[in-house]
Amino acid sequence: MNYHVNQQGFYGEFGGAFIPEMLYPNVEELRQQYLDIIKTESFQEDYLKLLKDYVGRPTPLYFAKNLSKQYKTKIYLKREDLCHTGAHKINNTIGQILLAKRLGKNRIIAETGAGQHGVATATVCALMGLQCIVYMGEIDIQRQAPNVARMKMLGAEVRPATSGSKTLKDATNEAIRDWINNPIDTFYIIGSVVGPHPYPDMVARFQSIISEEIKKQLVEKEGTENPDYVIACVGGGSNAAGAFYHFLEDPNVNLIAVEAAGKGIDSGESAATSVLGKTGIIHGSKTLLMQTEDGQITEPYSISAGLDYPGVGPLHAHLFQSGRAVFMSATDDEAMLAGLNLCKQEGIIPAIESSHALAVLNQKQFKSDDIVVINLSGRGDKDLNTYINYFNL
Structure with missing residues (x-):
């Protein structure tokens, strides 16, 4: 049995890209280009150098x-x-920020629960000089205060998600809404092996x-x-x-x-x-x-x-x-x-x-x-x- 993603973005019966029409161009652009970009010699050289010297x-x-x-x-x-x-979150954000730069995106959004992915995203945005907006559930903001402070020190704007359970799921909802509203200049760095294809495969590869x-x-x-x-x-x-x-x-x-x-x-x-x-x-x-x-x-x-x-x-x-x-x-x-x-x-x-x-x-x-x-x-x-x-x- 194969445990890696297939061409349609599925692992067995799971996966795919079930997305609103407004997001289709963003996700499709990524799907068509991510493998070609991350397999290039220059990408691998930049990625591995940062993992060694920075991470x-x-x-x-x-x-x-x-x-x-x-x-x-x-x-x-x-x-x-x-x-x-x-x-471990930094392994993925380094990979995705290099991808975002090669796709010409200059505004980065992310979701975070415990704050570790938010910190890792804010870190690489500071490193690359890109705007960073992190969505975080209101409850998580309270219980993970040190990470919120770190994100702000790194120059990120932390936006609270105040709907639903006010945790990770709701932060993700807010980030997706933002992406729909800002499709041209924005790259969404997803922090886990979730979301529409190609994200689960891309994050797994970086990790x-x-x-x-x-x-x-x-x-x-x-x-x-x-x-x-x-x-x-x-x-x-x-x-x-x-x-x-x-x-x-x-x-x-x-x-x-x-x-x-x-x-x-x-x-x-x-x-x-x-x-x-x-x-x-x-x-x-x-x-x-x-x-x-x-x-x-x-x-x-x-x-x-x-x-x-x-x-x-x-x-x-x-x-x-x-x-x-x-x-x-x-x-x-x-x-x-x-x-x-x-x-x-x-x-x-x-x-x-x-x-x-x-x-x-x-x-x-x-x-x-x-x-x-x-x-x-x-x-x-x-x-x-x-x-x-x-x-x-």
Whole structure:
């Protein structure tokens, strides 16, 4: 089975570009040109140079000695938390800003939930001298204040989304409205493997540097390219798409995607789309989506601002439906405790998103000689207030 996107922009039955007529020229321009542009020598040269000298890649693949001892298996952490801006998001925004410049766009818009993608977009706009407008849910603005301040310091305008749940979904709606109204000069940098084709494929390609490095680094450390397991958290799913990308066609590598169960899968306050979702269309893409009987989107919930998206990207919907990836979930409590455990065991404070991936270690038994790679998608600086309140620190 093929796990990469087909010519029509579908992964199995999921994907496509279900968009208003007004957006058709923008999306079509991108679809026709993105592969030709990113495959050119000059693009690759610019992209890889910035990843090395500006982002700080390759990020380490760190053997977590204490964690490995605790769980009696071999655990490696892919340290995306050490990227410039504190998360994997910068891998994608560097790629998309180079694409925007080559398409002659001078106004950049983005959506953000936890603020990491907003910060990464504001960062590359400052670097390239382009106007930046970031849409962010009003609730997320309150709970991610440090990231809002960072975006403003980097010269971005942060516009609150005040409709619906006032979180990521609504910020995305606002960004799409803006794009419809400003089709000529505006480029929309989407932060995850969601949205209309070609975005899910494009974002996955820019994030695939993660799995490309994992393969090289494992040869050096273990004498093999392939781990037994790759584990990553999934909201929209860009860090997981990047960590899985070069292993998709190899059935010997087990892929585990971890969603946010919130206060429990059946609590009514959850974001575990694979369990709770059914096929629907959101933000221009056919995918698995949490919705009511009559197709209204159900509000997701997670203690982590980056995982409360009501759907998953179409690649992940396909990986789930085909059985290629195992989807698990972690509650707020399980994630917070797993995050604190990493702090105490390894001296690394993870983003709460990444803590969901770590929670799998308490849910699944691994063999002593298994090589388990966990993608540590971001660092916990932005979440300190949530940690403080949760643990009464």
